[in-house]
Amino acid sequence: GAGVSQSPSNKVTEKGKDVELRCDPISGHTALYWYRQSLGQGLEFLIYFQGNSAPDKSGLPSDRFSAERTGGSVSTLTIQRTQQEDSAVYLCASGTGTIDTQYFGPGTRLTVL
Amino acid sequence: GQNIDQPTEMTATEGAIVQINCTYQTSGFNGLFWYQQHAGEAPTFLSYNVLDGLEEKGRFSSFLSRSKGYSYLLLKELQMKDSASYLCAVRNAGKSTFGDGTTLTVKP
Numbered sequence: 001g002a003g004v005s006q007s008p009s010n011k012v013t014e015k016g017k018d019v020e021l022r023c024d025p026i027s028g029h030t031a032l033y034w035y036r037q038s039l040g041q042g043l044e045f046l047i048y049f050q051g052n053s054a055p056d057k058s059g060l061p062s063d064r065f066s067a068e069r070t071g072g073s074v075s076t077l078t079i080q081r082t083q084q085e086d087s088a089v090y091l092c093a094s095g096t097g098t099i100d101t102q103y104f105g106p107g108t109r110l111t112v113l
Numbered sequence: 114g115q116n117i118d119q120p121t122e123m124t125a126t127e128g129a130i131v132q133i134n135c136t137y138q139t140s141g142f143n144g145l146f147w148y149q150q151h152a153g154e155a156p157t158f159l160s161y162n163v164l165d166g167l168e169e170k171g172r173f174s175s176f177l178s179r180s181k182g183y184s185y186l187l188l189k190e191l192q193m194k195d196s197a198s199y200l201c202a203v204r205n206a207g208k209s210t211f212g213d214g215t216t217l218t219v220k221p
Contacts, residue, residue: 035211043156043200045208048208050207055206056208091155091156102158102209104155
C-alpha cells in the first residue's frame with residue numbers, strides 16, 4: 001500500500017482479555033516503531049524493530065506487552081490481560097532506517113472497559 | 114534518559130509568524146524532529162535537524178543548538194489549517210522521545 005496501515009482502527013475489550021494489534025509498514029521500510037498516545041499527551045515510545053530484531057524494548061510498560069515482526073514486514077503488538085490504563089491510541093510508524101523520517105499509520109484506538 | 118519540554122499552548126493570528134520552542138536533556142542524540150498532529154489524526158513529519166543551524170522548508174523552518182539543548186519551529190504566514198499540535202522529538206538510535214506537544218490555535 002501507499003502508507004502505513006493498522007488494524008483494527010478501533011478495539012473495545014473487557015479488562016483481563018488479550019488483544020492483538022497489527023501494523024503493515026510501507027513496503028521496503030526496514031525500521032518499524034510502536035508508540036502509544038493517551039488523550040492530550042505526547043507519544044510514548046514502546047519498541048522498535050530493525051528488520052525482525054528489536055534492539056530496544058525498554059519502552060514496553062510491563063511484561064504483559066510483547067511485539068513481534070516477521071519477514072521484515074508485518075508487526076503485531078500483543079497486550080495480555082488488558083487493564084483500563086492500557087486504553088490509548090497505539091500508533092505504528094515505519095522508516096528506511098533508524099535515523100530517518102518516520103511515517104505514521106492512522107493508529108488503533110484501544111478502549112478497555 | 115531524555116526529557117523534552119515545550120509550551121502547552123500558543124495562540125497566533127492568521128498571516129503572522131509564530132515560534133515554538135523545545136528544550137531537551139538527553140543521554141544520546143542523533144537528531145531532533147518536528148511533527149504536526151491534527152486532532153484525531155496521526156503525526157506527520159515537518160522537519161528535522163541533525164547539525165546546528167537553521168533548516169528551511171517553505172513556510173516552516175527549524176533551528177537547532179546542540180550545545181544549548183534547544184530547538185525551535187518557526188511557522189510563517191500562518192493559515193487557519195496550521196491549527197494543530199506540534200510535537201518535538203529527540204532521536205537516539207531507533208528510539209524517539211517526544212514532548213507532550215504544543216497546541217497552536219490560529220485565529221482570524
